[in-house]
Amino acid sequence: MSVYDILVLVLLFSVVFSCVNTKVNSIMTMFCLIFVYFVVSFRGIDVDRDAFVYQKVFIDLSSISFSEISAFSSSMGQEIGFIFLMKIFNIIGFDFFGFRLFYNLLCLLSLTYLLFKYIPNKFRLISYLIYVAMFLLFRDFTQIRFCLACLLSMIAILKSFEGNYKQGIIITFVAILFHNTALITIPVIIFISIFKDNKIYTTVFAVFLLIVCFIISKVDLIGYIISMPFMPHQLTRYVDTEDLSSSSYFGIGFFVSSAICLILSFDSKEIYKNVSYKFLYLIMLFSACASILFHHTPILMRMQLLLFTGIIFFPSIFYNIYLPKKAYVNYVYQISLTIIFILYFYKNLSSGIVYQYGVY
Numbered sequence: 019m020s021v022y023d024i025l026v027l028v029l030l031f032s033v034v035f036s037c038v039n040t041k042v043n044s045i046m047t048m049f050c051l052i053f054v055y056f057v058v059s060f061r062g063i064d065v066d067r068d069a070f071v072y073q074k075v076f077i078d079l080s081s082i083s084f085s086e087i088s089a090f091s092s093s094m095g096q097e098i099g100f101i102f103l104m105k106i107f108n109i110i111g112f113d114f115f116g117f118r119l120f121y122n123l124l125c126l127l128s129l130t131y132l133l134f135k136y137i138p139n140k141f142r143l144i145s146y147l148i149y150v151a152m153f154l155l156f157r158d159f160t161q162i163r164f165c166l167a168c169l170l171s172m173i174a175i176l177k178s179f180e181g182n183y184k185q186g187i188i189i190t191f192v193a194i195l196f197h198n199t200a201l202i203t204i205p206v207i208i209f210i211s212i213f214k215d216n217k218i219y220t221t222v223f224a225v226f227l228l229i230v231c232f233i234i235s236k237v238d239l240i241g242y243i244i245s246m247p248f249m250p251h252q253l254t255r256y257v258d259t260e261d262l263s264s265s266s267y268f269g270i271g272f273f274v275s276s277a278i279c280l281i282l283s284f285d286s287k288e289i290y291k292n293v294s295y296k297f298l299y300l301i302m303l304f305s306a307c308a309s310i311l312f313h314h315t316p317i318l319m320r321m322q323l324l325l326f327t328g329i330i331f332f333p334s335i336f337y338n339i340y341l342p343k344k345a346y347v348n349y350v351y352q353i354s355l356t357i358i359f360i361l362y363f364y365k366n367l368s369s370g371i372v373y374q375y376g377v378y
Contacts, residue, residue, distance in 0.1 A: 021375040022367055025057055026360055029147045037352040038345050040139035047142040051130055054150060058158045059122045062376040066159045069118075076114040079105050099195025100163050115378055121162060128169035132330070136176060136294055141334035144352045149330050151359035155371050156323075164320065167197030168327045175301065178207045179293045202321035206304055219299050221283040227303060228276070231310040269319075271326050272309035275302040278332055285339050298335050301328035 032050050036042040063069045075094055079101070082090050087105060091098040107117040129149065133142045157165035170193035178186035186207050193200035217223065279302040282295065308322035333355060341347050 021057060025054060025150070026363060028053055029143075029150060030356060030360060033143050033147060033352060033356045036143060037140060038349050043140050043143050044134070047133060047146055048130075050143065050146060051126060051133075054154070054158075055122060055126045057375075058154070059119045060377045061159070062378045064373065065375055066372050068160045068162070072118075072162070073114040075101070076104050076108060076117060079108045097163060097194070097196055097198060099192070100197075102195075118162070121166070122158070125158065125162075125166050125169060128166065128173065132169065132172055132176075136297075137331065138334050138338075140348065141337070141352075144333045144355055145330040147356060148333070148359050149327075151363040151366070152329065153327065155363075155366050159372050161197075163197045164199065164324070167193040167200045168324045170196070171200045171203040171324055172301075172327055174203055175206055175210070176293065176297055178210045179297055183207065183211055197320075199318075199320040199324050202304075202308065202324060206300070206325075209304075210300070219283060219296065221280060224279050224283050224303055228306060228310065231307040235310050235313070269309070269313075271322055272306055272313070274329070275305035275309065275322075275326060278302040278329070279306060282335070282339075294331055295335055295339075298328055298331040301325050301331075 029050055032046040036046040061069075063073055075096065079090070082105070084105065087101055088098060091101045094101070103121070104117055107120065112120075129146075133146060137145050153165075153168075157168065170189050174186040174189035174193060177183075177189065190200060190203045190207065193203065279299055282299045282302075302325075305322050305325035305328070308325055309319070312318040312322060333352070337348065337351060341351060
């Protein structure tokens with residue numbers, strides 16, 4: 019039995035024994051968060067595709083001065099916030115694994131904040147299981163810069179929905195320092211600040227915006243925008259490469275995002291239109307729009323993946339709106355979701371995105 023199988027079994031049995039008990043659910047959620055944190059943090063250098071590159075950059079930083087960090091960041095194609103943080107740990111005397119242990123802790127704290135601040139008690143664990151199934155192998159194991167940027171962007175958007183635009187902008191700026199795809203958070207926050215009427219949470223508005231994005235996608239607007247002088251080098255370096263322009267198609271993210279957005283828009287009960295509802299609706303709408311706009315631009319599709327992180331809010335919102343509030347319904351509902359997303363986890367695992375697990 020591999021570590022990946024043990025990870026799945028821990029999450030499966032945790033959901034089975036705690037999904038109808040709020041206190042147990044929160045305790046088991048914390049246990050699973052910490053367990054997975056150690057699995058991720060103590061993996062060997064050859065478990066994923068990117069760790070070796072990050073380790074090399076960390077070692078190279080020992081001969082780079084602070085005045086050279088900006089140029090080094092551009093040459094390596096890694097954001098300056100991430101490079102600066104590695105440099106600090108390099109100076110203190112940590113090795114790469116010590117740095118990664120701390121960095122993963124930042125991701126853990128950000129995700130824990132999302133789960134315990136915005137998701138109801140009895141849905142925290144299933145939301146975390148969905149996160150693990152969909153994002154763990156692609157982000158926490160490989161694209162660690164992207165992982166933190168995604169989580170911070172979700173917090174920034176939620177803060178903006180709460181009216182804390184200053185906090186939202188500051189957190190967005192920090193997220194951009196770790197991965198440039200967090201730039202997509204800026205138009206989302208601007209949209210939230212301008213459109214405050216509940217009329218935007220309707221099927222008509224959602225379909226209208228998707229059609230507008232489809233029309234825009236027929237123009238080479240993306241190539242023009244990414245070539246602008248203020249765009250970060252981490253994006254502009256892809257100009258004239260296959261990562262910026264290649265044949266592509268709408269992936270599962272587009273269809274799931276569109277479906278969730280439209281399902282939510284069918285509901286007319288104003289009582290459910292709280293911060294979490296609005297967040298899930300809008301984040302899925304923007305995710306679908308990003309899929310349409312960027313589906314011919316692989317490197318920019320990461321912006322769609324960033325927004326798609328909001329899917330972890332789906333279990334609680336869908337249950338609150340559409341399902342009977344009975345214990346057995348909740349139990350069947352969560353177990354069904356568990357089975358579906360465990361199968362999806364193994365689908366990701368079979369893609370070869372990570373290799374046989376080992377500790378460093």
